[in-house]
Amino acid sequence: MSMKSRLLGMAFASADVLLELDGERVTFALGAGPVPGVDPGAAWAGQPLDTILDPACQNAVASQLRKLKPGVRSEPVGIRVLTGDGRARKAIIRAFALPELAPFISCALVWDGPPVQAETPKPILDARGLLQRLGSILSQGGTGPELAVDFLEIPGLGAADEAHRRAGARIEASLQARSHQGASAARLAPDRFALVRDSADISDLAEAIRTAGVAEGLNLSAITSRGELGKAEAAVAVRTLRFALEDCLKDGAEAGSRFGERLKRTVQDADRFRGIVRERQFSLAWQPILALDSRAVHHFEALARFGGAAQAPTGPISMAEELGLIESFDLAVAEKALLQLRQPGFGLTKAAVNVSAVSLTGDGYVQGLLRMTSAYPDMRKRLMVEITETSELADLDAANRRVKALRDAGIKVCLDDFGVGAASLDYLRKLQIDIVKIDGAFVRDIETDAKVRTLAGHLVDLCRELKIETVAEMVETEGQAEAVKALGVDYGQGWLFGRPTPTPALSAPAAVGKRVGEVVGWG
Numbered sequence: 001m002s003m004k005s006r007l008l009g010m011a012f013a014s015a016d017v018l019l020e021l022d023g024e025r026v027t028f029a030l031g032a033g034p035v036p037g038v039d040p041g042a043a044w045a046g047q048p049l050d051t052i053l054d055p056a057c058q059n060a061v062a063s064q065l066r067k068l069k070p071g072v073r074s075e076p077v078g079i080r081v082l083t084g085d086g087r088a089r090k091a092i093i094r095a096f097a098l099p100e101l102a103p104f105i106s107c108a109l110v111w112d113g114p115p116v117q118a119e120t121p122k123p124i125l126d127a128r129g130l131l132q133r134l135g136s137i138l139s140q141g142g143t144g145p146e147l148a149v150d151f152l153e154i155p156g157l158g159a160a161d162e163a164h165r166r167a168g169a170r171i172e173a174s175l176q177a178r179s180h181q182g183a184s185a186a187r188l189a190p191d192r193f194a195l196v197r198d199s200a201d202i203s204d205l206a207e208a209i210r211t212a213g214v215a216e217g218l219n220l221s222a223i224t225s226r227g228e229l230g231k232a233e234a235a236v237a238v239r240t241l242r243f244a245l246e247d248c249l250k251d252g253a254e255a256g257s258r259f260g261e262r263l264k265r266t267v268q269d270a271d272r273f274r275g276i277v278r279e280r281q282f283s284l285a286w287q288p289i290l291a292l293d294s295r296a297v298h299h300f301e302a303l304a305r306f307g308g309a310a311q312a313p314t315g316p317i318s319m320a321e322e323l324g325l326i327e328s329f330d331l332a333v334a335e336k337a338l339l340q341l342r343q344p345g346f347g348l349t350k351a352a353v354n355v356s357a358v359s360l361t362g363d364g365y366v367q368g369l370l371r372m373t374s375a376y377p378d379m380r381k382r383l384m385v386e387i388t389e390t391s392e393l394a395d396l397d398a399a400n401r402r403v404k405a406l407r408d409a410g411i412k413v414c415l416d417d418f419g420v421g422a423a424s425l426d427y428l429r430k431l432q433i434d435i436v437k438i439d440g441a442f443v444r445d446i447e448t449d450a451k452v453r454t455l456a457g458h459l460v461d462l463c464r465e466l467k468i469e470t471v472a473e474m475v476e477t478e479g480q481a482e483a484v485k486a487l488g489v490d491y492g493q494g495w496l497f498g499r500p501t502p503t504p505a506l507s508a509p510a511a512v513g514k515r516v517g518e519v520v521g522w523g
Contacts, residue, residue, distance in 0.1 A: 015108035021095075022104055024049045024062060024211060034081045034089040035115055043084075048211040051170075054080035054088050055121055055177035061093065062203055070099045080118070081109075088118040122183045124172040127194075127245060130186035131238050134196055137180060138234035145198040146228070147180065149241055151248060151259035153223040154209055158190030163216045170212035178203060188249060194259075199228060227263025239323040240266050270323050273316055277329045282306050284336055285500030286351070289471055289493045292485040299350035299384065300504045301493065302337040304329075317356070327359040331368045338372065338379055340503075349504050352384035352414060357393045366402045370409055377410070384412040386437070396430040403431055414471070419459050428466070436463055438489065440474030446483045457487045464488060 011018055017031035017040050025048050029040035043052075050058045057079045064074045074095040080088040090112040097105050125133060137147070152175070157168055172187060175195050179185040185195035206222045213220030227244060229237050244263040276282055286300040306316060320326040334353045341351055359365040373380050385406055393399050403413050418424055418436040428436070442456040463470050472484040475494030484492060498505055 011108065014110075016091075016111045017109040019044075019093075019107040019109060020104050021049060021065070021107060024065065024207070025214075026052075027104065031109070032111070034083045034091075034111070035085070035087070038083065048215050050174060050208070050211050051215045052081055054082060054118060055173035056080070056119065056182055057177070058174060058208070059178040059201075059203060062208070065095060065105065066203070068095055068097050068105065070097045070102065072097070078112075079109075082118065083115050086118055087115040089113070089115040121173050122176055124176050125184075125186040127186055127188050127242075127249075130184070130188075130194060130196070131242055133184050134229075134241060135234050135238045137184070137196065138237055145200065147237075148197055148199045148201075148226050148228050149259075149263065150195050150197060150205055151225050151227070151245075152193045152195075152205060152209065154191050154193070154220055155223070156191070157220065163218055167213050167216040167218050167220060170215060171209055174208045174212055175205070178205065178208065188245065192249065194245060196229075225258065225260040227260040227267075229263075229267070235324050236270060240270060243319070243322050266319070266323075269316075269319055270325060273320055273325055273329070276306065276316075277325070277332050280332060280336060282332075282336075283502070284333070284340065285502060286504040287493060287500040288498045288505060289352075289491050290497045292472075292481065292489060292492050295497075298491050299352060301352045301354075301386065302333065302340075303500050304333050304354070305500075321356050321358045324358070326356045327362070327365050327368075330355045330359045330365055331372070334369055334383075334385075335372055338376075338383070341379065341382060342376070346504065348382065350382045350384065351504075352386045352412075354386050354388050354416070356388055357399070360387065360393065360399045360402050361395070363402065366405050369406070369411070373409070373411075380410040384414055384435070386414040386416050387431075387433075388416045393427065393431075396426065400431050403433065407432060407434070419456070428462070428468075433468060435469045435471060435491075437471045437473050437493075438484070440494075443472050443474050443480055443484060443494070446487075447477075447479045453483065453487070456484070460488045 012031065015031065017029060017033075019026060019040075020028035026044045026046065029044040031040055033040050033043070049061065053061060057077070060077050061079060064077050068074050076092045076094050079091050079093050081091050082088050092110045092112055093107055095105050095107045134147075134149075154171070157164060157171070168187075168190070171193070172185070175185040175193055176182060178197065178201075179195040180197055184197075185193065187193050206224050209220050209222040227241075229241070240263065244259060244266050247262050248259050283305045285303045285305050287303060288297045289299050289301060290296065291298050304317075317326070317329075320329055330353075334355075337351050337353050340346065341349060355365060369385070373383070387393075387403075406413055412434045413431075414435040414437055415427060415431065415433050416437045417439045418428070419439045419442055438456060438459065442452055442459075445452045446456060447453075460470050469490045470488075471491040471493055472480075472489045473493045475481050475484065475492040475496050477496060480494075481492055481496055
């Protein structure tokens with residue numbers, strides 16, 4: 001008896017199938033197939049190992065193969081081998097890397113029970129489903145693993161032919177199996193995917209894509225990028241991921257290569273913004289709003305400024321709105337404004353503070369502001385809340401209940417940027433407000449554009465009929481001031497009347513033939 005026959009007999013005494021792999025491709029197979037009539041040598045040789053395995057166990061096998069050291073047998077891995085007829089058969093596989101056979105890997109497979117119906121793979125998610133899935137994972141709390149999100153772009157995968165369609169299905173199943181709990185992968189576009197994984201999982205997704213392509217005779221390659229979420233708060237993590245994904249999906253080719261960088265930057269920016277709010281590392285600049293008939297200062301708008309900047313921090317504010325961080329900032333601005341209003345020298349100065357419409361989607365802001373002013377009820381009469389970003393007010397009935405709570409407490413409410421967007425009239429109809437601010441786009445062209453002047457006039461007339469006062473913003477010239485006054489606008493704001501200053505300037509710049517006055521009441 002030859003030594004070869006003796007060794008082969010010993011091998012089959014402990015295994016049902018002998019395999020040889022080159023990387024993750026089957027180069028040789030010998031033994032009993034999963035069902036009668038299936039010859040492993042004929043059916044499996046030349047195929048990627050993933051093509052014969054249930055997707056749910058592909059990641060575990062790939063992980064063991066990557067960790068395999070020469071001369072050391074792997075740990076046993078439970079797998080399910082597809083039979084080709086809608087069933088699967090459980091098995092145990094072990095691998096061994098003999099140094100003189102490198103790079104080939106020897107494997108022994110032992111069947112474990114009869115074939116059973118294959119499990120239906122969990123369908124891949126879409127973008128919305130991925131965000132909901134992430135929120136569900138994080139909301140469970142506990143001491144779970146830190147998470148990462150992998151973004152993949154596969155150029156050419158969106159082609160309409162059958163081979164690319166089948167490859168796409170293979171990739172969906174493979175990525176889903178490799179995702180957190182086997183259910184956290186999404187197809188965002190025909191050629192773009194994202195999946196949530198444990199941060200410690202660094203298995204090569206690009207190789208899985210290549211393998212899926214080879215199985216369909218395609219040469220596919222993936223551009224991959226990873227972003228770490230850590231153990232972020234659920235709501236912030238979900239919004240951060242959405243922010244980064246939308247940013248990448250808007251871009252063209254190879255946007256995925258920058259996903260990790262964008263997600264990391266967004267997480268850092270969010271942390272920095274929270275620190276700014278927590279430490280109150282912002283200042284207020286006060287810009288006067290004047291009565292157009294008397295040029296007396298009516299009230300001031302308290303404008304937030306970061307790092308000594310002269311302009312409004314639109315970038316950070318937009319990010320904070322996207323990530324759900326704006327409510328705490330809006331309350332911090334109100335707190336700082338109220339503290340300044342109570343300082344000596346401020347007299348009975350009245351002020352408007354901005355609140356994002358996002359902050360009115362819940363009860364937190366209104367409750368916080370009412371608590372903040374409960375010890376100083378007279379301050380409420382000196383305060384106005386100016387709602388910005390009105391396009392975000394989806395549930396107007398709920399928003400109006402919160403607006404009403406402010407007005408019932410004596411706090412005036414202003415609607416900013418009125419007249420832009422098709423929903424403006426709906427806001428005016430459903431929100432019980434005191435003042436609207438005519439968008440500066442009307443004021444800019446009001447002297448030269450008859451259509452703009454006519455439209456602005458109708459808006460002012462409508463507000464007057466509803467007993468709502470009006471403010472024209474971005475007034476920079478006497479001509480503009482006279483034009484909006486002629487239309488019946490009550491108040492004006494802009495550089496003509498005064499730029500934002502660190503403290504309220506109770507006297508506005510004098511205009512030719514006009515006088516300036518002291519602060520007057522709300523109306």
